[in-house]
Amino acid sequence: xxxxxxxxxxxxxxxxxxxxxxxxxxxxxxxxxxxxxxxxxxxxxxxxxxxxxxxxxxxxxxxxxxxxxxxxxxxxxxxxxxxxxxxxxxxxxxxxxxxxxxxxxxxxxxxxxxxxxxxxxxxxxxxxxxxxxxxxxxxxxxxxxxxxxxxxxxxxxxxxxxxxxxxxxxxxxxxxxxxxxxxxxxxxxxxxxxxxxxxxxxxxxxxxxxxxxxxxxxxxxxxxxxxxxxxxxxxxxxxxxxxxxxxxxxxxxxxxxxxxxxxxxxxxxxxxxxxxxxxxxxxxxxxxxxxxxxxxxxxxxxxxxxxxxxxxxxxxxxxxxxxxxxxxxxxxxxxxxxxxxxxxxxxxxxxxxxxxxxxxxxxxxxxxxxxxxxxxxxxxxxxxxxxxxxxxxxxxxxxxxxxxxxxxxxxxxxxxxxxxxxxxxxxxxxxxxxxxxxxxxxxxxxxxxxxxxxxxxxxxxxxxxxxxxxxx
Amino acid sequence: xxxxxxxxxxxxxxxxxxxxxxxxxxxxxxxxxxxxxxxxxxxxxxxxxxxxxxxxxxxxxxxxxxxxxxxxxxxxxxxxxxxxxxxxxxxxxxxxxxxxxxxxxxxxxxxxxxxxxxxxxxxxxxxxxxxxxxxxxxxxxxxxxxxxxxxxxxxxxxxxxxxxxxxxxxxxxxxxxxxxxxxxxxxxxxxxxxxxxxxxxxxxxxxxxxxxxxxxxxxxxxxxxxxxxxxxxxxxxxxxxxxxxxxxxxxxxxxxxxxxxxxxxxxxxxxxxxxxxxxxxxxxxxxxxxxxxxxxxxxxxxxxxxxxxxxxxxxxxxxxxxxxxxxxxxxxxxxxxxxxxxxxxxxxxxxxxxxxxxxxxxxxxxxxxxxxxxxxxxxxxxxxxxxxxxxxxxxxxxxxxxxxxxxxxxxxxxxxxxxxxxxxxxxxxxxxxxxxxxxxxxxxxxxxxxxxxxxxxx
Numbered sequence: 049x050x051x052x053x054x055x056x057x058x059x060x061x062x063x064x065x066x067x068x069x070x071x072x073x074x075x076x077x078x079x080x081x082x083x084x085x086x087x088x089x090x091x092x093x094x095x096x097x098x099x100x101x102x103x104x105x106x107x108x109x110x111x112x113x114x115x116x117x118x119x120x121x122x123x124x125x126x127x128x129x130x131x132x133x134x135x136x137x138x139x140x141x142x143x144x145x146x147x148x149x150x151x152x153x154x155x156x157x158x159x160x161x162x163x164x165x166x167x168x169x170x171x172x173x174x175x176x177x178x179x180x181x182x183x184x185x186x187x188x189x190x191x192x193x194x195x196x197x198x199x200x201x202x203x204x205x206x207x208x209x210x211x212x213x214x215x216x217x218x219x220x221x222x223x224x225x226x227x228x229x230x231x232x233x234x235x236x237x238x239x240x241x242x243x244x245x246x247x248x249x250x251x252x253x254x255x256x257x258x259x260x261x262x263x264x265x266x267x268x269x270x271x272x273x274x275x276x277x278x279x280x281x282x283x284x285x286x287x288x289x290x291x292x293x294x295x296x297x298x299x300x301x302x303x304x305x306x307x308x309x310x311x312x313x314x315x316x317x318x319x320x321x322x323x324x325x326x327x328x329x330x331x332x333x334x335x336x337x338x339x340x341x342x343x344x345x346x347x348x349x350x351x352x353x354x355x356x357x358x359x360x361x362x363x364x365x366x367x368x369x370x371x372x373x374x375x376x377x378x379x380x381x382x383x384x385x386x387x388x389x390x391x392x393x394x395x396x397x398x399x400x401x402x403x404x405x406x407x408x409x410x411x412x413x414x415x416x417x418x419x420x421x422x423x424x425x426x427x428x429x430x431x432x433x434x435x436x437x438x439x440x441x442x443x444x445x446x447x448x449x450x451x452x453x454x455x456x457x458x459x460x461x462x463x464x465x466x467x468x469x470x471x472x473x474x475x476x477x478x479x480x481x482x483x484x485x486x487x488x489x490x491x492x493x494x495x496x497x498x499x500x501x502x503x504x505x506x507x508x509x510x511x512x513x514x515x516x517x518x519x520x
Numbered sequence: 521x522x523x524x525x526x527x528x529x530x531x532x533x534x535x536x537x538x539x540x541x542x543x544x545x546x547x548x549x550x551x552x553x554x555x556x557x558x559x560x561x562x563x564x565x566x567x568x569x570x571x572x573x574x575x576x577x578x579x580x581x582x583x584x585x586x587x588x589x590x591x592x593x594x595x596x597x598x599x600x601x602x603x604x605x606x607x608x609x610x611x612x613x614x615x616x617x618x619x620x621x622x623x624x625x626x627x628x629x630x631x632x633x634x635x636x637x638x639x640x641x642x643x644x645x646x647x648x649x650x651x652x653x654x655x656x657x658x659x660x661x662x663x664x665x666x667x668x669x670x671x672x673x674x675x676x677x678x679x680x681x682x683x684x685x686x687x688x689x690x691x692x693x694x695x696x697x698x699x700x701x702x703x704x705x706x707x708x709x710x711x712x713x714x715x716x717x718x719x720x721x722x723x724x725x726x727x728x729x730x731x732x733x734x735x736x737x738x739x740x741x742x743x744x745x746x747x748x749x750x751x752x753x754x755x756x757x758x759x760x761x762x763x764x765x766x767x768x769x770x771x772x773x774x775x776x777x778x779x780x781x782x783x784x785x786x787x788x789x790x791x792x793x794x795x796x797x798x799x800x801x802x803x804x805x806x807x808x809x810x811x812x813x814x815x816x817x818x819x820x821x822x823x824x825x826x827x828x829x830x831x832x833x834x835x836x837x838x839x840x841x842x843x844x845x846x847x848x849x850x851x852x853x854x855x856x857x858x859x860x861x862x863x864x865x866x867x868x869x870x871x872x873x874x875x876x877x878x879x880x881x882x883x884x885x886x887x888x889x890x891x892x893x894x895x896x897x898x899x900x901x902x903x904x905x906x907x908x909x910x911x912x913x914x915x916x917x918x919x920x921x922x923x924x925x926x927x928x929x930x931x932x933x934x935x936x937x938x939x940x941x942x943x944x945x946x947x948x949x950x951x952x953x954x955x956x957x958x959x960x961x962x963x964x965x966x967x968x969x970x971x972x973x974x975x976x977x978x
Contacts, residue, residue, distance in 0.1 A: 085602070087583050087603030096563050115539070116537050125574070137903060143535065179560070180658065183593075183623060183626055211588050212588075212589060432736065436736035455573075459733060
């Protein structure tokens with residue numbers, strides 16, 4: 049456990065995080081996870097977060113060392129896409145038994161790694177620690193080290209057992225594993241002055257691919273995306289990028305900051321959600337590359353593409369205005385998404401009833417105020433009961449949220465749209481924002497709403513007074 | 521007689537097995553005004569929650585004691601206490617079902633003692649039933665957890681009946697975890713048609729059938745009420761469905777003297793006949809006309825459908841009771857069971873009509889399904905089915921890429937009839953049409969010109 053403890057301290061001491069900087073030494077030591085309330089907690093564990101962050105590495109095998117719950121309940125769930133290898137969608141677990149708990153699970157784990165090597169011959173294997181083997185003291189680092197030597201390939205220990213903390217912490221612990229064992233261990237075949245890393249983008253529903261054509265057009269090469277549509281070799285050689293964009297604001301900040309520290313790769317925090325934000329991100333990428341020696345004409349080309357794409361996107365959103373004007377949207381998500389989608393929704397004529405600012409930074413909250421005015425409703429967390437009430441009483445016409453709260457809206461007979469990780473539509477970049485508006489329109493315009501809200505005939509007051517003759 | 525083989529693989533690949541705590545939690549979800557609470561790290565709950573939400577397309581009440589590294593090592597009594605109190609304050613349930621997980625089992629948290637202490641400290645909780653069940657996820661599987669939770673509810677909640685309170689019309693039904701809300705509804709209709717009054721423990725048809733509540737409830741809404749469980753002892757009979765429920769039925773019999781009859785499955789003509797015969801015998805009511813007609817429809821469907829089932833090669837991966845149900849019935853329809861993969865031990869496995877039954881994973885299924893005509897398994901077998909180009913008929917849990925999973929029914933004449941149609945249509949859709957090349961063999965010495973066959977108009 050000393051490795052884990054060490055990593056936890058490492059992660060909690062994150063100078064790149066504004067919230068963390070504002071803390072005293074004492075509170076910083078306690079870490080950034082709120083104490084979870086038994087019986088009133090929601091959300092995934094550290095292992096969940098680690099797997100989310102690394103499993104998009106598509107050509108690697110991902111082996112979960114733990115009892116069946118950890119992997120058996122969670123595999124084949126996230127819709128993170130690969131353009132090539134599919135090994136990441138095959139689920140591997142030791143599914144440890146009582147025997148392992150009594151005698152230790154290290155040998156079992158080692159043999160499991162051997163089987164994966166023999167059957168699938170992957171370029172690398174990520175091995176995830178979970179609560180039970182962490183408790184009984186299985187030394188994951190030692191097993192991975194032995195396997196690395198024996199099978200002559202990277203075998204990466206990921207020390208993020210569920211009880212270490214939240215999903216967000218697990219993201220960061222996964223980042224630590226990459227920093228310690230992967231990044232900087234290989235060299236790219238070639239480099240260009242236009243090489244970037246995109247950090248914290250998982251290519252859910254193929255969102256990376258909504259942006260990639262624009263980068264391709266600009267001649268900007270994604271040296272490595274960490275970790276969407278990822279390949280082991282490319283992440284291992286990502287330290288040669290010229291600049292980096294950190295996408296999911298809080299998840300992998302440690303990776304972005306330490307890569308800056310170790311390899312001098314400057315980064316900025318950006319988002320591909322929203323039209324203005326996509327443009328800003330493209331500009332910032334270009335600026336960082338130019339600062340590091342790329343030809344300054346890139347900036348001009350970016351402006352051209354941005355102008356073309358923005359005009360096109362706004363023009364595509366315009367036709368929806370008539371139908372969407374005045375529609376009230378309840379945005380229940382977190383982080384950058386609490387504001388980055390707002391502009392496009394407003395442009396389509398919609399009104400934001402409120403937004404949740406769970407996981408959002410101070411800057412995120414300022415952006416919300418800027419966009420919605422000072423009396424904008426912001427919730428740290430919105431109780432399902434309150435959500436239900438707001439929808440039921442028509443304070444909102446549609447809720448955009450993650451799958452967890454889907455049925456709060458649907459059971460209130462109100463339209464709902466998935467904007468979190470299990471969705472099947474990509475909403476990134478210019479086309480993505482148009483797609484979002486189109487989806488909202490499609491959802492709101494569905495003729496079922498009028499029908500399902502009607503009472504059954506026998507629930508109408510007039511029902512008892514009907515006489516049979518009326519039906520003749 | 522099938523040979524039962526435990527996979528010797530060290531690396532489980534594409535797991536079929538779901539855990540005991542999740543099975544137990546689902547059993548508690550069939551209780552009215554209940555909140556299941558998993559005693560473990562919060563991931564144990566959130567993974568299970570997402571899985572159930574995606575399967576049922578319903579809100580799922582499920583809480584966690586949110587164990588951390590420190591509380592795990594020191595023991596989780598404070599977390600259990602806080603968890604129960606928080607749930608009690610926020611959701612005011614009738615029942616909290618507490619399921620342990622691997623972590624708290626390895627530590628050895630003594631739930632029995634914890635609850636005794638918590639009860640002593642908090643008299644305000646007297647109105648809430650607390651039932652705990654030991655469900656380590658490093659042994660057993662989903663259906664074991666379900667059966668254990670039902671057994672524990674019987675032990676904790678069923679009152680010893682007073683003499684003379686037995687009601688000849690009342691019947692307890694203990695459905696296995698492989699039955700859907702739709703199955704429970706179907707069973708209720710059948711039993712009520714004989715003038716009998718069934719009580720289902722648990723009753724997923726009340727809670728997870730997809731109804732629209734009139735207001736927001738944080739607990740389950742609908743299902744078997746705690747009061748109903750108290751009174752199970754005054755029924756005349758207990759019907760258990762699926763071999764997994766035998767233990768629960770015996771526990772109920774020992775506690776209350778209510779005799780039980782176990783039906784290992786209710787899919788197929790003969791086993792549905794036996795069920796009807798039993799209901800008629802215990803009620804003294806002749807089989808209603810409606811079921812006589814449905815039986816005729818099933819016989820007709822068997823006649824129409826057998827062309828498409830005969831000799832078809834089917835590979836099935838499912839928990840033991842569902843594997844038993846589907847393999848026996850498909851065998852009765854003329855199919856060959858070329859692959860049988862399951863998650864946990866059951867006395868039925870040896871009698872499954874296949875050469876071998878593997879306690880394994882979906883990779884084992886993929887191996888045995890090569891060259892098969894049909895795979896029957898949950899949605900997670902979709903990758904294997906795609907690779908093999910074999911159609912997948914989705915059954916079991918989780919099914920997250922199809923609608924209506926709560927209403928897939930397999931019990932009785934009507935459901936069997938509809939299964940023939942659904943599976944028969946799947947098989948019909950992939951029936952191979954002959955081409956000119958079908959009868960050409962490698963060992964034939966064909967003249968050059970015959971290779972032209974593929975340019976002839978087809």
